[in-house]
Amino acid sequence: MFQIFKFFSKNRILLLFLFLEFVAFILIFQTHSYQQSKYITSSHRISGNLLKKSEQIHSYFGLKEKNDNLVKENVSLKNELEKYKQLQVPPTVVFQDTAKKYSYIVAKVIKNSYLKRDNTITLDKGSVDGVQPNMGVILPNGIVGITLNVSKHFCTVMTILNSKSSINVKFKKNYHFGSLMWNGKSYTQTQLWDIPIQADIKKGDSIVTGGQSVFFPEQIPVGVISKVTYANKTFERIDVKLFADFSALHTVYIVTNKYRDEQQNLETQTENE
């Protein structure tokens, strides 16, 4: 007994060191499981507020660039409008949302990351704004990811640039569908998997979200096929160039699906039978 006590008092610095490293490692390990740590995260109230302040300072320096982008967007929207005026036909419905299934929450990105293997971003909307975990996040021209942790005023989003992300997508021209996953190399490109070989695909084909996902509405544009490689009469790799520019995320839309829980419950119930 005395020997054990002596050992502990002699090596207490080493033991403290090992203990602290062990705690840190547990925290690292938790971020690699689906349920993230609730405390050491940027959706925490204190860090969230600091990130918001930091974003405000940096967005002030980027005002000119944002202004230019808005002007460009305005010009392109006006051009679109002119085209519609000339057509003289009622505009087609882009989102088929007959049951008023989806509604959108506008949010600002206050912390962005796109250079790591597992990327997450932080938004300035939280549970008081109606955000819950596992909601889709989109842009007008692409998809961003799925909400992960939600605090009162902030939430974190697992982007599609993450090893755990897998999104159901399909081709715009036909109904072949597959999964969108990222190999961690370039933040402008992700990869498409599980496409049957008989699917007629070529460079330049558009990819949109499929209807099988409970997170995203159907037909949201994702990207175009930039490269297809074959091996043994199957697709070895299909690269998809993303429409969304992850290095310049600013305003995003969180998708709330009114019937999400109902659909998920029904699906798990059916699987269990």
Place this chain on the structure above:
Amino acid sequence: MNKDILKYGFLILLLPILQEVIFNHINLFGFVNPMIYIVFVFVFPVYKNKTSILWASFILGLFIDMLSNEGGIHTFSLVFVSYFRLFFLRFVKGSSLGDEETIDILQIGNSIQVVWILIVSFTHHFLVYLLEQFSFHRFGFVLLKTFLTTILTSLLISFALQIFLKKKSNAW
């Protein structure tokens, strides 16, 4: 001692803010951001008891991890280098470190200090990027990122120590 608690407590609050507001937005070559918060390991005084630096760097690491949303990566790496910082110094300086309890980190000479900062930064950044990757996949890119970030961090920290501390070194 009480004065030190205030001084380094303030530093623990200040460094994450500086890191997040300024140094995480450098983006040199598109992906190199210096981690200047590890300056803490170099300025924290050498006490007889190592408990204080371990706890202090643990708390600082947690703050950094909260802001960067990376679990405990920075905590792990910072505690690691703060435990081994005198080991690295002895390695750089040779056996003539003398009595560990009385050495003044600010008076160890410029060249030794720079090499020490380089080695500690390299170890820390390597751990951070390796844990971030969480596998040996793309090991070359991890090494490249570590090299570039180490150079940038060490340059900034060496300059900062020259400017802010050498002037006051009599008062310390």
